[in-house]
Amino acid sequence: MVYIIIFLLIICVFLAFRLFYVEGQIKSITNQIVYINANKVDKKITIGLLNKKIEKLAEKINEIIQIKKQSEANKVKLENDLRQTIANMSHDLRTPLTSIIGYIQFLKLDNTSEDEKKEYLDIAEKRAKALEVLLNDFYELSLIESLDYELNLEKLNINKILQECILGKYTDFINRDINPRIEIPKNNIYIIAEEKSLQRVIENLLSNSVKYAKDNVEVCLKLEKNTAILQVKNTVEDLTLDDVKNIFNRFYMADKTRSGKGTGLGLAIVKGLVHKMNGSISADIKENVLSICCRFQKV
Structure with missing residues (x-):
């Protein structure tokens, strides 16, 4: 009986010690x-007890800490992106508005001739239309990037749509004295997409190549296994790898003075629409040739 009592006491002492240690x-x-929350330090929870449940608890807490850290980093990035977007938007709005106001003030001058008034009106109208394009592009991009924006996807002949878009841009190529090299297979390729969105993607890619090509433009549609690949290439000047990495970002322009020919939204719209149509897009540069590839699943 004494041994049993001693044994039970030992067990009680052991359990009490273990409970105290836990x-x-x-x-x-x-x-x-x-401490981690108060000081916002990059540190993980450490324990000194070989207990599976406590170890599991510490592991889960560390996972939550890592998720929180990543969330805070994403929040900072989003805030920085928002500030940059607002700054770029303000700049791009202010430039044509300032120009329009300036020409309107010229029109009010008594010594302005009728020919000068007509010239100033034409310039003001051109600036107003550029402002309208910017606002329309920004509105379209905001819709595309919203989570509830859905496309009416259907089976489409990408060969036909590409040919129509190239014909629509024929005058632009002629005006730039560019003779594009075009490769479209004889056999039709079908993909799942929305017709107007696919047209918008192709038109934006062609417009970008026409505006910024140094001299040569290539448009190629091909089939690799079960993937339809649309590739648009054009020669460029002073384009760096960093420019290419950021080329699909909103308002990004290789021209840091933002005095270029576009709004900086065209390729961001392309990327958004391609992803909405379950495709992928990439950009690369080799030997001063910019290549943009869109990939869609063949059906």
Whole structure:
């Protein structure tokens, strides 16, 4: 009987010690969490107890800390992107508005001739139309990037749509004295997409190549296994790898003075629409030739 009592006492002492030690570890974990939250340090929870449940708890807490850290980093990036977008938008709005106001003030001058008035009106109208394009592009992009924006996807002949878009841009190529090299297979390729969105993608890619090509433009549609690949290439000047990495970002322009020919939204719209149509898009540059590839699943 005495041995049983001694044995039970030993067990009680052991359990009491273990409980005290577990409580100490829980208190240590709590203090570490408080310290991490208060000081915002990059640190993980550590424990000194070989207990599977406590180890699992510490592991899950570390996962939550990592998720929180990533979330805060994403929040900072989004805030920076928003500030940059607002700054770019303000600049791009202010430039044509200032020009329009300036020409309107010229029109009010008494010594302005009728020919000058007509010239100033034409310039003001051109600036107003550029402003309208910018606002329309920004509105379209905001719609595309919204989570609830859906496309009416259907089976489409990409060969036919590409040919129509190239014919629509024929005058632009002629005006730039560019004779594009075009490769479209004889066999029709079908993909799942929305017709007006696919047209918008192709038109934006062609417009971008016409505006910024140094001399040569290539448009190629091909089939690799079960993937339809639309590739638009054009020669460029002073375009860096960093420019290519950021080429699909909103308002990004290789021209840092933002005095170029576009709004900086065209390729961002392309990327958004391609992703909405379950495709992928990439850009690369080799030997001063910019290549943009869109990939869609063949059906």
